[in-house]
Amino acid sequence: MPEPVKKPISAFARKPKTQEAEEGSSVIFEAETEKPDAKVKWQCNSKDIASDSKYIIAADGNKHSLTIKVITKEDASVYAVIAGGSKVKFELKVVSQPGGRLRCCCCAFEVSVCSPTGCNVITAHKDLTGLFTEKPQSGEVTVGENITFVAKVNAESLLKKPTVKWFKGKWMDLASKSGKHLQLKETYDRNTKVYTFEMHIIAAKANFAGGYRCEVSSKDKFDSCNFDLTVHGDSTDGNDDSGELDFSTLLKKRTVQVHTETDVDVWNILSQAPPTEYEKIAFQYGITDLRGMLKRLKKMKKEEKKSEAFLKKLDPAYQVSKGHKIKLAVEVANSDIEVKWLKNGQEIQPTGRYIFESVGNMRYLTINHCSLADDAAYTCKVGEEKCTTELFVKEPPILVVKNLEDQMVMKGERVELECEVSEEGANVKWLDKDGVELTRDESFKYRFKKDGCKHVLIINEATKEDCGHYKVKTNGGESVAEVLVQEKELEVYQSIADLTVKAKDQAVFKCEVSDENVRGTWYKNGVEVKPDARVNITHIGRIHKLTIDDVKPEDEGDYTFVPDGYAYNLSAKLNFLEVKIDYVPRQDPPKIHLDCMGRTAESTIVVVAGNKLRLDVPITGDPAPTVIWTKGEKVRQMKEGDGRVHVETTKGHCVFTIECAERQDEGIYSVVVRNPAGEDTADIHVKVVDVPDPPMAPTILSVGEDSCVVQWEPPLFDGGQPIIGYVLERKKLKSYRWMRLNFDPYPETTYEAKRMIEGVPYEMRIYAVNSIGMSRHSPASQPFVPIAPTSEPLGLCVDNVSDTSITLKWRRPERIGSADLEGYGIEYCKEGTDEWIPAMEGLTERTSTVIKGLTTGDKLQFRVRAYNMAGPSAPATLAQPVTIREIMQRPKIWLPRNLRQTLIKKVGDIMNIVIPFQGKPRPKVTWSKDGEPLDPTLASVRNSEVDTIFFIRKTERKHSGKYELQVQIENVEDKAAVTLQVVDLPGPPEALKIVDTWGFNVALEWKPPKDNGNCEITGYTIQKADKKTMEWYTVHDQYRRTHCVVSDLIMGNEYVFRVFSINLVGLSPEPYCTKDSVYIQKTGIIYKPPNYKDHDFTEAPKFTRPLVDRSVIAGYNATLSCAVRGIPKPKVTWYKNKMDISNEAKYRMISKQGVLTLEIRKPCPFDGGVYTCKAVNDSGEDTVECKLEVRRK
CATH class of the missing domain: 2.60.40.10 (Immunoglobulins)
Incomplete structure (x- = not known):
């Protein structure tokens, strides 16, 4: 069993307590430890304290003390005492003395202690704790602008360089987001030993808003600071010169959607x-x-x-x-x-x-x-x-710090895809070309290897089926690479050799390659060799043979074997040796014996650059002639050796040899033989063929989502043989591995490369191929990024049409792609023509536009295309052409629902109402007040094409009234009315008097105020006061009647009373007080009550709330309500158009505490009319009526 864990015991027997002291005094903190030899450490704000003139640290056995002399305001802080693993915190609170000036004995400054009567207050110093000497502060920025956050750390007390991390939200590390919009910088000042860390946000976007955090750490020290970034939308609506009363600009709805990344819990x-x-x-x-x-x-x-x-x-x-x-x-x-x-x-x-x-x-x-x-x-x-x-x-998100690289291997070889992640032991997922996760299987096709931060996917014995894109994925990133598998590289076990044969002999060229399935073609001087009666071509296993029977002089030349499907060739020379036996008399003139003199294409001697050129010319003559070789004007005489050129003469032959033929060796070679008997001359035409020169750098014509079209020019020199085709290679810009795109020569000079990854930069290069071989590669093309155009804009429609302009609007394309959207291009075309005319210069970033300057009556078709780096998208077109002509529309006012009732405003409030309307052409808008034209000094009005704004900066009582709005187009008009009621505080009540006094009760009575504040008086507040103290106490609040009884008065006190008026705005500014006071007499006085007559409580019916005219919508239940009083309770009867409806099921009558309600169930237009309510009792009767209008839906 494991050893039991000991219980933690505090190292302190007595702990220091929080104390409070005055400035200038001293304070002692005492602690007592359990062990007498314990080591104790004192701290202030987590920093160790040492004994000096300010602090005195004493220890006596297990008793320890800390003395702080001449306390100042700066000493008020959190202190701690540490012994072993125990730490106890306590506080020192400093209280200011009531005046005077203190001088600190340990510091060279003075502290002013001020009384409440005042003196200049010293600004508090900036208190920074932890590692920061300057913390980043919250900031605000407008969309598109730049902002910088700065953090400073003092490194004097640090053992190693501090490490700073910037976060957004809780977990998003911004180090991986550095790029176009975010840059992190770090500087160090050797003089002050201060590190400055800066975070630059460039061209801020709306979704950059949110909470940020800066963390700094150095060994075992750590500190962090939170700050916020607010991004304001770019206000582009409205005119700058519209003035402060440009209400249409001020009231336009501007919604800025700020997408903040939520913190993940x-x-x-x-x-x-x-x-x-x-x-x-x-x-x-x-x-x-x-x-x-x-x-x-x-x-x-x-x-x-x-x-x-x-x-x-x-x-x-x-x-x-x-x-x-x-x-x-x-x-x-x-x-x-x-x-x-x-x-x-x-x-x-x-x-x-x-x-x-x-x-x-x-x-x-x-x-x-x-x-x-x-x-x-x-x-x-x-x-x-x-x-x-x-x-x-x-754990922080695992990032891919070193991406996968494309691989091209031979069939049967092993493929190793290697990447490097940001942390050791991280989990990664490998996905194959079909997006399926790769796992270990029984065939051991795939193996996975981990070595620290490196992760390797191994594919054993690659086949053609393994070609495709492979992906490695972590929880913080991914990387993609392409694997291409090529057939196994051909190896030459035995090459063909030069042959020298005599006439009628057999010449056999033989070679052996590694793949027995590979076929090939034989060429003589670049011309394909066809089998016939003398020429036999065989292929047995890995051995290829060309056999020439009965060799003739015309069989001499360069022979080449080219394996099918490989840019590879094997060459050798066939030399014809003809032996002639002639009787040569003495003094025989020299003679050159050649079957062909090289003056025709068929007799030209062709040699492949790099091979040996050997010209063996039979000669005769007695005595032996002197041989002179010339090329053009240059004469080469017989020598043992001259660099690459060797000339030798034997009996009956002169041999001219050039080792490793080069392109400049091509030309007409002349041989001259001389002896005393004469001379002879012969010309030999030699052609040197070579691989072509590399093409020029290719040009990228266009790019697509995963492809590009590349074009190039043929090489300046084709090597003396026609260009068979070209081989293309591509690679990722940051990679070092080139991938071949075609294995068979491509004959054209324009090629569409596919299977690329969108958004990844690539380069291309070209090889030229002729019958001799492959050229060196061309220079790489300019880097390019496969990007597809966006999809077409959505929802193109016409928003408005006038005689000379049209307004179009649309939505963003559904698919944007990896490139940013640059803008939209608008074009139009007249009906019957095919010419599309740009509607504006350049592109617009908005999703709506106004096209002006059009001709009235034209029928035009419009289209919109989205543009990005790849070019324009497919166009979005209107369903049919549009005629440029103003559309007539009747004027109509859309009065908001809240303006259909009386609009109540307090005196001094701002009134700003917007009333939309419609009508084309633009209607004439007129305002009037109480039937008279509106005085411009009374209110401000601003009209636009679609609404009118009525504005009063500061309302007054005189603004109350009925305002009528009229919109008119020629003889057609529409009207709407808005009732404004400006209310104010009421005046005080009038004629307050004491009506009666009895016992401890007083009856008061008053009259309503003359000024009700332009609204109904809702009640009164009654207060009383003892004349000794004159302290007012509320007796009744929100009291509705104009008379009341004040009870529970104290005997022997003398009282006065006052009353406030109350309306919708509030209490009246001034009350009305009683002129006389009331003295509550003491006991012993006999009260003689007056004789009262019995009160007659009967009352004729009277409607306290009448019926109100209403306009309702058909199909929705409607109610009519009124209130009636009367004693005894009156009998109520309802009438419609003077017809009794009491017994009809469509109507429901409700009476509750004097409130009468008639409910009309799902009315129709036929239910409209005049409704009457009649109340009758023994004392009389009363009626009230209203008009009901039922509108259709």
Whole structure:
């Protein structure tokens, strides 16, 4: 069994307490340890304190003290004492003295202590704790502009260079996002030893808004700072010179959609996801312990009971990034109680990574440099009670730092695709050409290898079926490479050799290659050799033979064997040796014996560059002639050797040899033989053929989604043989491996290369091929990126048409692709023609446009195309041509629903209403007030083509009234009315008097105010005051009647009363007070009550709320309501057009506490008319009526 873990015991027997002291005084903090020899360390703001003139640290056995002299405001901070693994925090609070000036004995500055009457206040210094000397601050930026965030770190106290990371949200590391819009910079000042870290955001976009975090770490020190970035939309609507009353510009709806990346909480995702998704989520967010995660997830779903020991428990789960630190906090009920911290049920001992802290009732567990081993369940235990949480350690996203490279291998060889990721031991997925994940199988076709950060996919014995794109994928990136498998490279086991044969002999050229299935073609001087009676071509296994029987002089030449499908050739020379035996008399003139003199194409001697040229010329003559070889004007005499050229003469022969023939060796060679008897001359035409020169750099004509069209010019020199075709290669710009695109020579000079990856830059190069071989490669083309044009714009339609202009609008294309959208091009075409005319210069970025300057009456067809780097998309066209002519439309006012009722505004409010209307051509808009033309000084009006704005900057009582809007086009018009009621505070009530006094009661009576504030008086507030104190107390609030009784007055006091008026706005500014006071007499006075007559409570019916005219929509239930009073309760009868409807089922009559309601169920237009309500009792009768209008839907 494992050894039991010891219980952690605090190192302090007595802990220092928080103290409060005045400026200029001294303070002593005392602590007592359990062991007398314990080492104690004092800290201020997590920095060690040393003894000096300011601080005195003393130790006597197990008693320790810290003395702070001449306290100043700067000494107010959090202090700590540390012994072993225990750390106790306490505070020093500094109180200012009530005046005067203090001088600090340890600092060369003065502190002003000010009284409340005032003096200049000293600005507080900037207090920065941790590693930052300057923290990045929150900022705002407009779309398209730049902004920079700066963080500074002082490195004087650091042992190594600080490391800074910038994050957006919780987990997005911005180091991997550096590019066009984001740049991270770092500078170091050697004089001040300050590191400056900058984050530059260039051409900000709306989705850049959100919360950011800057983290700095150096060995065991860590600090972080949060800041926000707000991105404002670019305000492009409206005119700059429209003035401050350009209400149509001010009120245009501008919606800026800001897409912020939400913070990902893996715990919430796990708790809500089905069990089938756990493995996928674990891979996506870097959770490796899937089994442990499921166990803890099951435990966390149990309900927790209310605890008595804990005031605040741990959260259900915490999440932290690998390498960061986290602090777990609980609040206990008893500040002196000790707690235990457990990890997966095992008690934790304090170490450098696990730090326990106790501050008041708070208990903290800090875990530094979290690793995957810290991913566990943590428990805080107090006695028998405990609270548990789950800590998830999240690994940062795994990035592919070194991409895969394309591979081209021979059939049967092994393929190794290698990549490098950002962290060792990371999990990656390999996907084949069909997007299916690769796994180990029984045939061991695929093998996977890990070596630190390197991951390798091995494909054994590659075949043609293995060609395609392979992908490696992590939870933070991916990389793609293409594998091409070529047939096995041909090897030559035995090459053909030069032959010298005599007439009538047999010449046999023989070669052996590695593949017995490879066929080939034999050439003589670049011309294909056809078998006949003398020439025999055989292919047996790996051996190819060319046999020539009965050799003749015309068989002499260069013979070449070219294997089919390979840019490869084998060459040899056939030399014809003719022996003639003639009787040569003395003094025989020299004679050159050649069958052909090289003056025709058929007799030209062809040699392949690099091969040996041997001219063996039979000669006769007695005495032996002298041989002179010439080429053009250059004469070469007989020598043993001259560099590459060798001339030798034997009896009956002169031999001219050029080792490794070159292109400049081509020409007409002359041989001259002389002796005393005469001379003879012969010309030999030699042609040197070679591989062609490399073509010029190819040009990319166009690109597509996964292809490009490349064009090139033929080489300047074809090598003396016609160009058979070309071989093309491509590679990724950042790769070093070229991939061949065709194995058979391609005869054209324009080629469409396919199977590329969109968005990846490539280069192309070309080889020229003739019958001799392949040229060197051409220079690489300019880098290009395969990009497809976007799809066509969506929803093209006509928004508006006038006599000379048209407004079009559309939506963005459904597919944009990897390139940014550059804009839209608009064209139009007259009906009956095929000429498309650009509607504007350049492109527009908007999805709507107004085309002006058109001719009235023309029928035009319009189309819109989206443009990106690849060019224009397919056009979006209108369904039919459009006639350029204003469309007549009747004027109609669309009065908003809230303006159909009385509009109530307070005095001083701003009134701004927008009323839309329609009508073409633009209607004439007229405002009037109470039947009179609107005074321009009373209100401001601004009209546009589609709405009118009525604006009053500061409302007054005189603005109340009925405003009428009229829109008119020629003789057709439409009207709408808006009623404005400007309300104000009411005036005070009038004629307040004391009507009667009895016992402890007083009856008051008053009259309504003369000025009701232009709205109904809703009540009154009655207050009383004792004349001794004159303190006012409210007796009744929101009292609706104009008389009341004030009760519960105190005997022997004298009272005065006042009343406020209340309306919709509020209380009247001034009350009305009683002129007289009331004295509440003491007991002993006999009250003689007056004689009252019995009150007659009968009352004739009277409607307190009349019926209101209504306009309703057919098919929806409608109600008519009124209120009636009367004693005894009156009998109510409803009439429609003076016909009793009491017994009709369509109507429902409701009476509740004097409120009468008639409900009309699903009315139709025939239910419209005059409705009457009649109330009758013994004291009289009363009627009320209204008009009901039923509109169709």
